Amino acid sequence: MASRRSRTHRTAIGVALAVALSALLAALTGSPAAAAPVFSDGFESPAVNGDFTEFVAGQQFGAWTVTTGSVGLTRDWQAAEGNQSLDLNGFSSGAVARTLPTKLLTTYRVSYALAGNPDNGPLVATGKVTANGQTVDSFSFDTAGHTPSAMGYVYRTFYFTNVLSATTVLRFASTTVGAFGPVIDDVRVESCLLVICPAGTATAARVA
Template identity: 80%
Template sequence: MARMRPGTRRTTTGAALAVALSALLAIMTANPASAATVFADGFENPVVIGDFTEFTAGQQFGPWTVTSGNVGLTRDWQAAEGNQSLDLNGFAPGAVARTLPTKPLTTYRVTYALAGNPDNGPVIATGRVTANGNTVDSFSFDTTGQTPSDMGYVYRTFYVVNVLSSATTLGFASTTTGAFGPVIDDVRVDSCLLVLCPASASTSTVG
């Protein structure tokens, strides 16, 4: 009877485990249900009457509060999702925020659509995203060649690891001066398993 060489069973078991984990990762990556949605908003509330509604610091719209300057909820151009988007420069740079329930020692994936006001102003629109006051993403968008009917939205994704906080305040702010700046839409926050939230340069820790 042939004898198994020492270490053969361990190697076989390790290979089988690697194959199983690889298959599990493929299934979970292909299945969005593996990530639990905490929050999703396309800035459809309230419905804008006309083209543009301005909100100033201290005012609320939908789930958001304007924390500085002023912003505009608009139907004046193409939205990434639905019919409305958020202009982070109303008549001056603005910022918005909302507080989300979060669990300790949990990773959250944040995605959003980014564009820029194509009507006028600086070619490069810039801004930042914060979690509990800490900058977790800095962004810029080149409006060259974009039009109100073809905004050229790009989707950005980053990860936030919540350590201890039971709530996290997510904020978006323009860092572009004047009345023409970044536009955001289709904001989504998902809590996700470790295999769906790999550690990377786009991962920040808060709480």
């Protein structure tokens, strides 16, 4: 009798677990299944007075801080979104960062538009993106064949999984020497579960 009750109890637990698992899978994969926006920025603020405004290490614009060198907000050429974009080389190689509120054990999808300063002839502009100091994307852009009115933006996407930190410092940096380098625009960050926005062939990393 006790054995029969034990089997019945185990069966009931199994059914409950199966129902719970089914509900979880439905929640994760059912419609709608969208990533949650964290922030988006087309570098429209502050509005540039003229063609170009330079910011140097230690200065802030919008929610970004210049961490090294200098960068330039510009409307001197075609933007990927809106009217302005960010030149990661002002008068020297520069980098910008902003702090994101991040949840533990959560994956984030980052996308951005990439081009290069077309004003100095063909150039392969290079740079990297870090999250809490860890490289999560390395990029390059060949400006050959592109002009200020036809920048040739390409969109890049990468993922990082926040493991331990309550905040993540996202940093875009030029690795191109001189006053001509990469240009970025239309940066978007979303939080997601891997089942909702799988990494696929995009770069992915774990961040402490």
